[in-house]
Amino acid sequence: MYEDLFSLNDKVAAVIGGGGVLAGEMALGLASAGADVSVLDFNLENAEKKAEAVRSLGRRAQALKVDATRRDELESALEAILKEFGHVDILINAAGINSATPFFEITEEEWHKILDVDLKSVFLACQVFGKQMVEAGRGGSIINISSASSGPPLSKVFTYSVAKGGVNQITMFLAREFAPYKVRVNAILPGFFPAEQNRKVLTPERVEQIMKHTPMNRFGEPSELVGVTIFLASDKAASFVTGAIVRVDGGFMAMTI
Numbered sequence: 393m394y395e396d397l398f399s400l401n402d403k404v405a406a407v408i409g410g411g412g413v414l415a416g417e418m419a420l421g422l423a424s425a426g427a428d429v430s431v432l433d434f435n436l437e438n439a440e441k442k443a444e445a446v447r448s449l450g451r452r453a454q455a456l457k458v459d460a461t462r463r464d465e466l467e468s469a470l471e472a473i474l475k476e477f478g479h480v481d482i483l484i485n486a487a488g489i490n491s492a493t494p495f496f497e498i499t500e501e502e503w504h505k506i507l508d509v510d511l512k513s514v515f516l517a518c519q520v521f522g523k524q525m526v527e528a529g530r531g532g533s534i535i536n537i538s539s540a541s542s543g544p545p546l547s548k549v550f551t552y553s554v555a556k557g558g559v560n561q562i563t564m565f566l567a568r569e570f571a572p573y574k575v576r577v578n579a580i581l582p583g584f585f586p587a588e589q590n591r592k593v594l595t596p597e598r599v600e601q602i603m604k605h606t607p608m609n610r611f612g613e614p615s616e617l618v619g620v621t622i623f624l625a626s627d628k629a630a631s632f633v634t635g636a637i638v639r640v641d642g643g644f645m646a647m648t649i
C-alpha cells in the first residue's frame with residue numbers, strides 16, 4: 393500500500409529549472425519514484441547532466457534548452473515532451489534568479505528581468521502545460537517553487553520577494569481554477585539552501601542572520617525537498633491536497649524573535 397501511494401510509475405514530469413541545484417534533486421527524486429523526466433533549463437549542459445543522472449536510475453529522460461520567459465519556447469518544449477513520452481502529468485516550476493540590489497538602485501530592466509524569470513515563467517508554464525493537462529483529462533500535479541521571501545518580506549531581495557508573493561497567488565488561484573479537472577496546484581516553500589542563484593546574496597553577515605532566525609540552525613540540503621516533491625506529485629498520496637504552500641525551512645517561517 394505504501395509503495396502504491398507514492399509510486400509515480402507511468403508518470404511523466406517536466407521540470408523547469410531542472411538543471412539547477414534544487415530542481416535537479418527534485419527531478420532525481422521523481423525518477424526514483426518511477427517517473428520519466430524532461431529536464432528543461434536555460435542551461436542545456438546542466439539539464440543534460442541531470443537527464444543523464446535520471447537515466448542512471450533506469451528511467452527515461454530528455455534534456456531541453458528552454459527560456460521559460462518565452463511562451464513559444466515553452467510550447468515547443470511541450471511538443472517535444474509529447475512526442476517523446478506521449479503525455480505530461482507533473483510540472484515543476486523552478487526557474488529562478490535573484491539580486492540584492494538596494495531598493496533605490498533597482499533599474500526597470502532588473503525589475504523586469506527578475507519578474508520575468510521568477511513570476512512570468514510560472515504564469516506562462518501554467519498556461520501552456522496546464523491547458524495540456526486540463527484538455528488531456530488525465531489530471532495532473534503542478535508544483536511551483538515559492539520562497540521564505542513570499543511572506544513577510546526578506547530584506548534586500550525586493551523584486552524576488554514580489555515575484556514569490558505572486559507565485560503563492562498563482563498557486564492558490566489555479567488550485568481553484570483547475571480543481572474540476574483533477575489538476576492539483578501546490579507550492580513548496582524552501583527556506584535557505586545554498587545554490588547558484590543565491591550565491592552572491594549569501595554574504596557572511598546574511599548567513600549569520602539566517603541561522604539566528606532558523607530554529608534548526610542550519611541550511612537545508614536539496615535532498616530534503618525530495619519527500620515533499622514525491623508526495624505532492626502523487627495523485628494518490630496527495631489526492632485531496634491543492635492550493636497548499638508547504639514549508640521546508642527548518643522552522644524559519646515559524647520564528648519571530
Ligand SMILES: NC(=O)c1ccc[n+]([C@@H]2O[C@H](COP(=O)([O-])OP(=O)(O)OC[C@H]3O[C@@H](n4cnc5c(N)ncnc54)[C@H](O)[C@@H]3O)[C@@H](O)[C@H]2O)c1
Pocket residue numbers: 408409410411412413414415432433434435438458459460461485486487488489509537538539540581582583584585586587588589590
Ligand atoms: N536555494 C534556496 O535557498 C531557495 C530558497 C527558496 C526558493 N528557491 C527557489 O528554488 C528554485 C530553484 O533555485 P535554486 O536555488 O536551485 O538555484 P539554481 O540557480 O541552482 O537553479 C535555478 C535554475 O533556473 C534556471 N533558469 C534561470 N533562468 C531561466 C530561464 N529564463 N529559463 C529556464 N531556466 C532558467 C537556471 O539555469 C538554473 O538552472 C528557484 O525558483 C528559487 O527561487 C531557492
